[in-house]
Amino acid sequence: MKSFFSQYSYTMFKLFLNQFAIAIFGVALATASAASGNDTLLLVTSIFAVIFCLFLQYAVIWEVGAKDGIRSDAHKSSRGLWRGVAIAAMANSLNILLALLTLLTVFFKSGTVGAGIGGAAQFIARLLEGMYMGILAQPFRGLQLHDFSWAYFAICVPSLVVCSVGYILGSYNLHATNILIPKNKDVKNNGRPE
Numbered sequence: 455m456k457s458f459f460s461q462y463s464y465t466m467f468k469l470f471l472n473q474f475a476i477a478i479f480g481v482a483l484a485t486a487s488a489a490s491g492n493d494t495l496l497l498v499t500s501i502f503a504v505i506f507c508l509f510l511q512y513a514v515i516w517e518v519g520a521k522d523g524i525r526s527d528a529h530k531s532s533r534g535l536w537r538g539v540a541i542a543a544m545a546n547s548l549n550i551l552l553a554l555l556t557l558l559t560v561f562f563k564s565g566t567v568g569a570g571i572g573g574a575a576q577f578i579a580r581l582l583e584g585m586y587m588g589i590l591a592q593p594f595r596g597l598q599l600h601d602f603s604w605a606y607f608a609i610c611v612p613s614l615v616v617c618s619v620g621y622i623l624g625s626y627n628l629h630a631t632n633i634l635i636p637k638n639k640d641v642k643n644n645g646r647p648e
Contacts, residue, residue, distance in 0.1 A: 500588025519624025538621020
């Protein structure tokens, strides 16, 4: 575990840093959209911010998977395809902790210390995962989604799935998109130089 953390701690930090940067972007978009009073714009901008964040996370984890795939091919060892989801889980550990703390609002009555801690955790989670702010503001069963504790667990899932798939694709040098593939004008005819 110690070697895993030391090997992938920078990747975990990059994933969290990307999330933090897009969270600020998401909060700004949600604030501007909410000020306009347009709920559709609020939802669309939030979905855009989430997709952008997931794309950045995919790019980071794909590169790690590609490097690990080359290393496992060279050493004839197993690929360890579980690493993508493990790296994502560690990068999302603060999000998961905050989601667990939001459960206190379910188990404690309003006005108690436990409910106060749960409410504070919800507020911090909404800021830390600001790209989801517009989605969490949508109505569901008479309340907004951010009033439900399960929603804070649900918003961790896309990152775990994207990082898991991105790592596996990177490990096998498969691409979900051509956007990140550099174009080499000197190489044509199935990879052979002219």
